Amino acid sequence: MQIGVCYYPEQWPRSMWANDARRMAELGITHVRIAEFAWSRMEPRAGVHDWEWLDEAIETLAAQGLKLVLGTPTAAPPMWLIERHPEILPVRADGTRWNQGSRRHYDIASDIYRQECVRITEAMAQRYGKHPAVVAWQTDNELGCHETVPSYSPAALRRFRAWLQQRYGTVEALNTAWGNVFWSMEYPSFEQVGLPVLTPTDANPSHLLDFRRYMSDEVASFHREQADVLRRHAPHADVLHNFMGFFTTFDHYRFAADKAIDVATWDSYPIARTESIGLPDAQKARYARTAHPDVSAFDHDRYRGVGAGRFWVMEQQAGPVNWAAWNPVPAPGMVRLWAYEAFAHGAELVSYFRWRQCPYAQEQMHSGLNLPNDELSPGGKEVAQATREIAGTEALRSLAPTERAAVALVFDYETQWIFEIQRHGAGFDYQTLAFDYYSALREQGFDVDIVSRHADLSAYRLVVVPSLAVIDNAFVAQIERSDAHWVIGPRSGSKTTNFAIPDTLPPGALQRVLPFQVLEAESLRPTLAPAISIGEASGTAIHWREHVRPNDGARVDARFDDGWPALVSRGRVRYVAAWLTHGLHYAVLGDAARASGLVPQALPEGLRLARRGGLTFAFNFGDTRVQAPAPARAQFVLGEAALCTGDVCAWRDPH
């Protein structure tokens, strides 16, 4: 459990630096991230570098024993670069260009800009790559933020065509794969392929999907180009990027593949995230000051998987922020709780954003550990408490890494893209469905590994697949090889890799292990709600339902009141033929868990558990005092079982 902070020396007088560094160390901070966004100071004019200030900043921090994470500054190209190369400004869907004057104003497909990025990265890495205090490098910042992916530039078009040629070889193969005979969309050559934008009605979904795949690959290769430079010049440092929460624009598993990163880090703003995702308003209201209990955990578990076990929180909310529709002050205790929550889910480091609230420019309403007048903020005081606790508790200081969970949840970025391209019903959002499944598992006390469809799933007891648009033979083979119980959600196997309906109808290849077919599927307006009971739980389908025909060997475990099957199964494999209301998901997953030998716990509302290194952590996100379900004679290493709102405890089970 290590605490870090984000710091921008260039934003403060040099006279403050030494005191800042001293106070960081006193606060128990071990890591400091600096330098991203500072291109205009590292290179005030084209080719003219100024490292003197950064040298001093690094030495000042290192002198206090602080470890440094250096960011490449490529998320904010300086004004002089835009003036020299205005064509690196990104192009919007309507063909106009974004302007300078904020950040992320670059076209990720621009060869010119990529060369500039390699150049500045190399210059930084040459100077600081071997510095003993520099333990890690972050590329850019929050790639894809502000919807700057996709790019619709001429450069993107050129590279997209090349990507297609690479994928399909001939234009005839592409025409066949996409079904371009439909509406005479056949291309005579790759040179006629356009970007799937500004079409009078829907573009071909295959075209849209390939464009999303291409853009995802562009994001990965943009990072990779910088990572390669850093590996050369800083061979002993960790290379990383700071991802975002609930963010699916690119495939993070592909991004991280082939050691492109050493550790997955992400930026955690639980309250603003709760406000901005697609939760029911009642949930947003209930958790407005604590954040929804699963919203950070979902990404902790997801990025632990992306990082193959290693993850950090690179930016952690330290108080109210500036960017959601409404920005309340967190409930007392939450800034401390979020750190323990991250650690309990396996984080090595939690780094707060930011050391001191910046009184000017775009983020002046974003809090930090210090107020603009340099006194510790309320959040800063909570961090001080946490670092004292950790320093004083051996069991927290040296916590073992997270072990494999009994339950896996398969998350798939392409599925998100496929159902964004073809929602079919307003309100259908795959990630929201996955989150609902995840939440129903967490409410029953389970630790969950969130993993890619390509992960090795053989060791899990229960595998939950909220939906998986494309089910190929390799995935079916995983099911066949596995001893786990499987819960597979609606729309699974409904598409081929080319975005077509499988020849054998949905669920395609899944029929090998669970023989049924989807004859018709429907999206449901909010007033259309087929009812169903599963055990003691009653509810309805929402958003989506399928008319399923069970074939030989499939069993119908539950039916809607109009007779259509809701659950079909064979052996250890269950299929849910609709998006169900939350209580039904809870029941279905509880049943499957019991069948696989796991024991669900009925936790009080707002309470969550997480286990790591022999400790069980309990967190209270609810608005009433609750009792954590610690066994009798549990050894508490932090807090106690009675938890107020915002409180946390941790114990070791008795032997």
Next chain:
Amino acid sequence: MQIGVCYYPEQWPRSMWANDARRMAELGITHVRIAEFAWSRMEPRAGVHDWEWLDEAIETLAAQGLKLVLGTPTAAPPMWLIERHPEILPVRADGTRWNQGSRRHYDIASDIYRQECVRITEAMAQRYGKHPAVVAWQTDNELGCHETVPSYSPAALRRFRAWLQQRYGTVEALNTAWGNVFWSMEYPSFEQVGLPVLTPTDANPSHLLDFRRYMSDEVASFHREQADVLRRHAPHADVLHNFMGFFTTFDHYRFAADKAIDVATWDSYPIARTESIGLPDAQKARYARTAHPDVSAFDHDRYRGVGAGRFWVMEQQAGPVNWAAWNPVPAPGMVRLWAYEAFAHGAELVSYFRWRQCPYAQEQMHSGLNLPNDELSPGGKEVAQATREIAGTEALRSLAPTERAAVALVFDYETQWIFEIQRHGAGFDYQTLAFDYYSALREQGFDVDIVSRHADLSAYRLVVVPSLAVIDNAFVAQIERSDAHWVIGPRSGSKTTNFAIPDTLPPGALQRVLPFQVLEAESLRPTLAPAISIGEASGTAIHWREHVRPNDGARVDARFDDGWPALVSRGRVRYVAAWLTHGLHYAVLGDAARASGLVPQALPEGLRLARRGGLTFAFNFGDTRVQAPAPARAQFVLGEAALCTGDVCAWRDPH
């Protein structure tokens, strides 16, 4: 009663064609529409035609005795054509161009594109115009769909100016007609006239109206150019176009004038239409799986009028579709019911869309009579039932055409445009008002002819005019000559043909037969609801109310609770001075019908009747079992009086 289907041989392997044709014939299908959208296969490269595949497809179908409707492929210009002439891409209101990659990506005002359309049409017609199996030709597909009318291209501007010069002769006449002295909008010459778009505030409504008239004429002449070619080469085939439901972008009466079509056909998607039009949400909820009981009938009756008695359904929904906000599966029976409903309203042919669901490209979630795996879909099975019933029932097989109804409803496209240009109150939509009147008539069991204001109205017993923005002397003469009772709705006579308020105030020339004046008019926020009772019906004005001064000879038949007249009349002519809640429209129309000697029937909710060829058909769109009001000893030729949801019956009255 004939059943057809839409088929795309180019989308399937040739090996499937013969079997498809055989199964169509077995299913009782008589007509097959093919070839629209297949330009890239008919002409893979500029000037290089490939007819071989289409020859084979036609012969394969004809060999089974199927009759063919050929579509010109001009709704989907192929990629090579766009590359040669990018200027045919349509221009949006903001000046940017739509892109290729879907369909309808052409500028209807482009001379170049029109020449290309004549060229490909002529090539097709030369080859197949005399083929004995080819009984009809469809031009393009759903002209105006996806809001591709209006066009804001340089070509449209050039042609609009010519159209204006033709209409006004001199620019002085135009300036006077439009009132351009207002805000110094006077044009020195036609060359300064622009398109009425991107103005900082409202453009001149006269300018907007003439632009809509011009665009409407462009759509008609686009069709006409192809129709002329087809007439030359296929003199014995019907020429037609497939119109859309609830679609008012162009004036269908002007389009159809001068024998431009032989039969009006339209594309009927009742469930998606119900979801997407401006109905109260409670109605959308109630009829989510059956469609609103009047939504198809409205267009059946409208297009029967457009086709001067002859109409087809060119595309009929065969199951769930893909394009509404939500797309539920229809209630069992509806796919069959919709066919009988169309026949009962006078259709000669009901052609389902489509033979087999296409598993790829944009419409993969659109059902057909067969699933993608080639088994009959649930809708396909209902069609099989219907064809068996028809084949087995002489009374259905040889049903006489629809006769003139006792009730006419005047529908006017220009009125729609005028009140779109100047809603004056959010939510005022003329077509919705007309539909509300229509529905109130249908709920009382009346058959209705929907007709143009230029139709001969002399033989009707009751004429309903929901609103008619411009009332000219010719229309008043119709009233004077008629023996019918007339119900005339709000805003009638409120404008001149130049989009000005009449000199004598609204209702303008109508004052000749019903002497009153509108002193002030108001649009009503939802909370402003002047109350009124008419007979036993109570309700309020919504959207719109007028402050009316009755002049000598006019009688006030009902008043709002604040004293303003709601109904004024003289003799057989009644005027409704507000948009009333539905129950009041029901009462007003019921009263007028009784006064004209007609007998309203109080039908159960969701039940509708339609009469054709001596038969009375009854349809149950409601969610409860109801009894059709067949007289004692009625001779049933289809079904029986007790109707479940989705069921239909037909009887002949006893002698």
Next chain:
Amino acid sequence: MQIGVCYYPEQWPRSMWANDARRMAELGITHVRIAEFAWSRMEPRAGVHDWEWLDEAIETLAAQGLKLVLGTPTAAPPMWLIERHPEILPVRADGTRWNQGSRRHYDIASDIYRQECVRITEAMAQRYGKHPAVVAWQTDNELGCHETVPSYSPAALRRFRAWLQQRYGTVEALNTAWGNVFWSMEYPSFEQVGLPVLTPTDANPSHLLDFRRYMSDEVASFHREQADVLRRHAPHADVLHNFMGFFTTFDHYRFAADKAIDVATWDSYPIARTESIGLPDAQKARYARTAHPDVSAFDHDRYRGVGAGRFWVMEQQAGPVNWAAWNPVPAPGMVRLWAYEAFAHGAELVSYFRWRQCPYAQEQMHSGLNLPNDELSPGGKEVAQATREIAGTEALRSLAPTERAAVALVFDYETQWIFEIQRHGAGFDYQTLAFDYYSALREQGFDVDIVSRHADLSAYRLVVVPSLAVIDNAFVAQIERSDAHWVIGPRSGSKTTNFAIPDTLPPGALQRVLPFQVLEAESLRPTLAPAISIGEASGTAIHWREHVRPNDGARVDARFDDGWPALVSRGRVRYVAAWLTHGLHYAVLGDAARASGLVPQALPEGLRLARRGGLTFAFNFGDTRVQAPAPARAQFVLGEAALCTGDVCAWRDPH
């Protein structure tokens, strides 16, 4: 109390003019505004003037003793001018240009257009500047209407850079003032500064604020250029501009500075304004036919301040209008009431828009004093009643000017811009907050002066500052010098003039007189509502709350139920640390008024009082009959104490 009217002789046949003029005079009208928008008639072709018609119009009106207000026609550049100089069309945020065909289609930053405006103004002024009937000149019309400010043209960019250079001297000073080190936004020179638009995420708020300041100055200088010409040629006439209601795009105090205008005039459309501003829907519903009781008064009091005591209503609503989402007919009496309301608040002249409803072009649904058929409209009849009453009542005819009120409310345009740039919470709108404070004062019977932060505030008893984003030493000095009680609202002192958080934290310099600090601030989603009671009033915070730390000498007067202070004070200065629900604002202001020796009156809902020249006027905007609180033996000069909806009375208190 003088009544005027707006008239457009060019829109009517000359044969009507003499009769119009005679009927105006008979109706008691004294002033007529003409000629704005008539450029295409004054100059039909470039450089070719036609004054003959305008000469005749002026003489015809003057012959009836009518006084004339002439408008320059620059709000509607004629078509020939656009054709010669298309670059004067304004540029929108996305870089496209607005089109001709309505009005305000000019770029206010265009040097070319400004020269044209000076030229036509000079030509008009030379011809009519000395005419004895021409008593006033209006520049342009409703500057900034239709969101035509800001301009994003190349001309605006050029002038903005010059404005910045003037303000900052060096680009280094600008970079420091804006904090451009953040995100590498530093400019190498003024030539890289762009317009703050189309940035992928938020532009720098300092950049946005300076751009708004610049555009505000552009509006003022555009007027000033015409005013200078008019002063030269018409030295004895009043120069004015007609401002709008609830309009804050430019700083009206800066606009009016240095005698740029002689009298502030504004255009009052109370019902459409009530519909279109951010009131709760229940309020819009209640006052849909009378307008909210404070909506016109707010701007009467504001523009009386802008005009340094002199103000007119240049356009007064005379019946239903055409531009709101819904446009109801006003309740009987309101057209008369609004005139008395304006007079009671100090207006010298109330000029109705317009003489006769124009039956054609964009405003044909906008009523006037006459219907299009030339009979007096319902509103026109009410005006006739008012002019008779005034003519017959010496006390009304010769009413003394408004005296200084006991209560001042400080309104600040920059505060509006600052919190628009950085709302921080959806729904936070400064003007709405100011209006809520104003309304709470008016409901307690107080007359209010609305004044600039630069006004001399020393003579008031109570000064209310709903919010003032930037509090400088000069403003604190006003507080220190004053004997008044002060109520200062949330977010006051939260920013420096460069848009940064003050070094000492908010409320910055205000701490000198009221020592507390804002540690954290939060925006509140509607479900987050910290509760509080103040005296007998209960309610909650909405939109915004601050976590306040009182320092030595500050007293906490009220706390939220979670313990955070809601009201802090020292001596005569009170600070409200949240946006409170209306009843709480009412209580806070009532308490402060009592503390300052003023006596609040508990008025019936919908009743308002205003005092001028020894008379007290009472107005009933409510929907029930109420009794005005006239003292026993009050001398009524108009009406009586019992007031129906829409009625007014006025009395002199007994001695």
